[in-house]
Amino acid sequence: MREVMNRRQLTQLGVPEYALVEAVKAVSSAATTHGMRGADLKRQVKQVVESPEQFVEDVCFGALAATLLEDQTLPPLQENVTYQTWGSDIDEGAHTQMREACKLPNASGAALMPDAHVGYGLPIGGVLATEGVVVPYAVGVDIACRMKLSVLDLPLDALESKFDVCCRALEKGTRFGVGSTHQKPQQHDVMDENWNITKVTRQSKDKAWQQLGTSGSGNHFVEFGVLTIREEDKTDEKFSLPPGEYVALLSHSGSRGPGAAVCSTYSNIARTKLPKKYEQLKYLAWLSLDSEEGQEYWEAMNLMGRYAAANHEVIHRLVSDLVGGEIVAGVENHHNFAWKETHDGREMIVHRKGATPAGEGVLGVIPGSMGTPGFVVRGKGNASSLDSASHGAGRCMSRKKANDTFRIQNTRQELKSQGVHILSAGSDEVPGVYKDIHEVMAAQSDLVDIVGQFDPKIVKMCGDGSRAED
DNA sequence: ATGTCC
Numbered sequence: 364m365r366e367v368m369n370r371r372q373l374t375q376l377g378v379p380e381y382a383l384v385e386a387v388k389a390v391s392s393a394a395t396t397h398g399m400r401g402a403d404l405k406r407q408v409k410q411v412v413e414s415p416e417q418f419v420e421d422v423c424f425g426a427l428a429a430t431l432l433e434d435q436t437l438p439p440l441q442e443n444v445t446y447q448t449w450g451s452d453i454d455e456g457a458h459t460q461m462r463e464a465c466k467l468p469n470a471s472g473a474a475l476m477p478d479a480h481v482g483y484g485l486p487i488g489g490v491l492a493t494e495g496v497v498v499p500y501a502v503g504v505d506i507a508c509r510m511k512l513s514v515l516d517l518p519l520d521a522l523e524s525k526f527d528v529c530c531r532a533l534e535k536g537t538r539f540g541v542g543s544t545h546q547k548p549q550q551h552d553v554m555d556e557n558w559n560i561t562k563v564t565r566q567s568k569d570k571a572w573q574q575l576g577t578s579g580s581g582n583h584f585v586e587f588g589v590l591t592i593r594e595e596d597k598t599d600e601k602f603s604l605p606p607g608e609y610v611a612l613l614s615h616s617g618s619r620g621p622g623a624a625v626c627s628t629y630s631n632i633a634r635t636k637l638p639k640k641y642e643q644l645k646y647l648a649w650l651s652l653d654s655e656e657g658q659e660y661w662e663a664m665n666l667m668g669r670y671a672a673a674n675h676e677v678i679h680r681l682v683s684d685l686v687g688g689e690i691v692a693g694v695e696n697h698h699n700f701a702w703k704e705t706h707d708g709r710e711m712i713v714h715r716k717g718a719t720p721a722g723e724g725v726l727g728v729i730p731g732s733m734g735t736p737g738f739v740v741r742g743k744g745n746a747s748s749l750d751s752a753s754h755g756a757g758r759c760m761s762r763k764k765a766n767d768t769f770r771i772q773n774t775r776q777e778l779k780s781q782g783v784h785i786l787s788a789g790s791d792e793v794p795g796v797y798k799d800i801h802e803v804m805a806a807q808s809d810l811v812d813i814v815g816q817f818d819p820k821i822v823k824m825c826g827d828g829s830r831a832e833d
Numbered sequence: 834a835t836g837t838c839c
Contacts, residue, residue, distance in 0.1 A: 505834045541835060566837075581834050623835040699834095829834095 367394040368404065376405060377412040378427075381434060381639040385427040392423040434640035438468040446490075447747045450477025450806035452759070452798065457486035464501070464647055469493045471711050474748045476718050477806040478757025478798065484646035487717035490751045492704075494711055496649040497657060497664075499630035501714035503699040505579075506626055506664055507671035508617030510728035510754075511695040512739060512817065513679045514590060515688035517610040522587055522820050526784075529587050529686055533786060533823040536682035537578045537585050540831030542620070544573035549681070551575055553673035556666065561659045563628040564666055567621035571670055574619040576677035580829035582755075582792060584733070585614045585678055587686075587821040597812040599741050602726055604692055604815070613737065613817055614678050615730060617699065618667040625667055629660040652712070668700060694739050696720055696727040698754035706749060713749055721811050722750040729811070731756050731800035733788055733822045734778050738804060740811035752810040756797040765791035771827065788824035 368390045370383050378386045390408065393399040399407065410417070411424045411431070418428035444465040448458075457479045464485050465473050472492035479488030484500030491501045522529060538545055554575070558568040578585055590611040592604050618625075633648035636656070641648075650657035675695065683690055701714045719727040723744025729752065730737035737755075744750055760768070766789075774793040775785045804813065826832075 503834080508834080563837085570837090579834065583834085617834075620835060620837080624837060627835085627837080 367391050373408065376408045378408065379640070381642050382427060382430045385430045389424045389427040396423055430639060434638055437638055437640050440466040440641070441468060441470055442466070444470045444473060446473035446475055448475040449748065449753070449810065450803060453477075453479045454481060456481040457488070460484070460486045461489055463644065464489065464491050467493060467498070467644060467647060467649065468641070469496045469649065471709065472706060472749055474751055476748075476751060476753040477803045478717065478753035478755050480758050482716060485714065485716045488753060488757060489716050490718050490749050491714045492706060492711040492749055493649065493714070494709065495653065496651050497660060497701055497712050498647050498649045498714055499626055499633055499660060500646055500648070501716055502626070502664060502701050503716045504623050504626045505617035505699055506622035506667040507697050508699040509671050509675065509695060509697045510730060511614050511675035511679060512590070512693060512728050513612045513683065513690040514604065514692040515610045515612060515683060515686070516691050517686070517688040519589065519608050519610060521610055522589070525686065526821075529821050530784070530786060532682045532685035533585055533587070533821060536685050537576055537678045537823070538832060539578050539580060539583070539787070539823070539825040541580050541829050543577045543579065543831040545576050548572045549576045549677045551673040551677055553669050556669065558666070560662045560666065563624050564621065564663050567624050571621040574621070575674055576681060577619060577674070578614070578616045578678065578825070579619055580825035583616045584822060584824045585612070585682065586733075586819045586823060587612055588817050588819040590739070590815050590817050592815045597741060597814055599726060599814050602692060602694055602739065602814060610688070611817060612679055612682055613728070613730065613819070614675050616671070616674055616678065618671040619674065621670060622667040625660070625663045629656065629663070632656050664701065668697060671697070694726045694728050704750070706746065715751055717754045718751040719754050720750060721745070721748065721752040725750070726814065727752070727811070729753060729755060729804070732794040732797045733785060733792060733819055733824065734774070734781065734783055734794035735797070735800050737800070737817040738813050739815040739817065741814050742811055743809065745810050748810050752807050753803055756800040756803050758796055759798045760796040762791040765793070765796040769793045769795060783819055784821045786821065786823040787826040788822060789827050789829065792824055
């Protein structure tokens with residue numbers, strides 16, 4: 364059936380986008396019921412938009428009036444929140460997503476890191492501060508995805524003299540792949556916590572136990588490498604190693620299946636509750652921290668934070684035991700998480716989705732790639748970045764294009780001559796798919812100081828296909 | 834990134 368009035372005409376009459384569906388129904392109904400057409404119909408629509416309270420009982424325009432009334436009381440999209448960007452070569456899609464995020468009614472600040480690229484809702488490398496609400500997709504699917512570096516008491520030549528032991532430790536100490544589990548469930552205090560705080564965490568507890576100490580897929584890894592502290596690096600009292608070279612273990616993993624379940628559960632709830640007025644922000648749907656669902660998400664997110672930390676702890680315990688080394692120093696941080704912080708004297712929820720906390724004196728780890736260095740960093744507390752830095756080099760090639768362009772077998776040969784041994788990895792994770800980490804670090808020299816450099820030597824990642832290993 | 838799968 365031909366529309367009595369199209370969306371463009373209705374928009375010209377002042378109907379907001381979120382009410383267009385109801386408006387189309389209303390004019391169609393008025394045309395059918397009252398034979399209303401042309402100028403009369405336009406005048407009627409204008410009146411409903413101007414004074415919806417007078418039309419709540421109207422047979423044809425009641426639903427439109429109710430939609431307008433319900434959403435009139437809600438705060439408007441914001442136009443005044445802006446964000447600073449670090450680095451260059453950031454795709455326009457990430458900027459588009461960031462501009463949309465700044466429109467959130469409760470947004471209070473934002474920043475874009477130099478490794479930014481398009482994500483779901485908020486870009487990876489996006490920082491978003493809000494007041495009173497939490498945005499599940501501004502935390503991300505892999506809640507509490509994080510880095511952990513441990514310095515071991517092994518002599519530097521152990522990576523060569525005990526090469527086979529090191530390889531075996533990485534192969535046996537963790538598991539890779541979607542759905543991967545440890546054959547023998549591992550122990551950690553986090554499993555004694557109360558997982559009944561929400562339905563989804565209660566239902567995920569068994570899976571969490573099976574996946575404790577696993578690494579998943581994608582860009583996750585566990586690797587041995589050499590940590591170099593140079594004379595000119597900034598020393599830090601919390602990480603006070605004398606200049607020199609050390610054997611270190613670096614891992615990148617998160618909250619695995621349970622975190623993904625928490626994210627999907629609460630982002631779906633948030634989206635269902637989102638008023639039509641904010642339809643354009645559906646992938647950034649939020650939950651009030653005063654609501655039951657918001658509090659549940661907050662509690663579940665924090666449990667996933669402790670679970671992800673435990674996951675790394677188990678990996679490091681198993682791998683260091685297998686290689687026969689003691690952990691003598693370490694650094695770790697979440698880079699997909701939300702924190703309650705005070706900025707400009709106001710309490711805010713700061714979401715960092717692929718961004719490293721970089722408050723003044725805060726230590727963190729920013730990895731490069733399997734063939735390029737990562738860095739132990741110390742935050743400078745730059746207020747315009749909301750105390751944040753990048754969480755890596757940032758992809759510069761999509762996974763699909765990377766899989767069409769590179770073969771991990773070729774990269775393995777190339778890296779071997781550079782002294783890097785790849786046990787397994789996906790073709791979409793080779794160094795060429797990432798930006799130059801040195802340029803990315805240079806672009807954020809006002810956000811972090813470099814405390815040490817980590818050069819990968821033996822790398823274990825999920826192989827092509829991302830299926831769980833046997 | 835994940836697997837509670839459409």
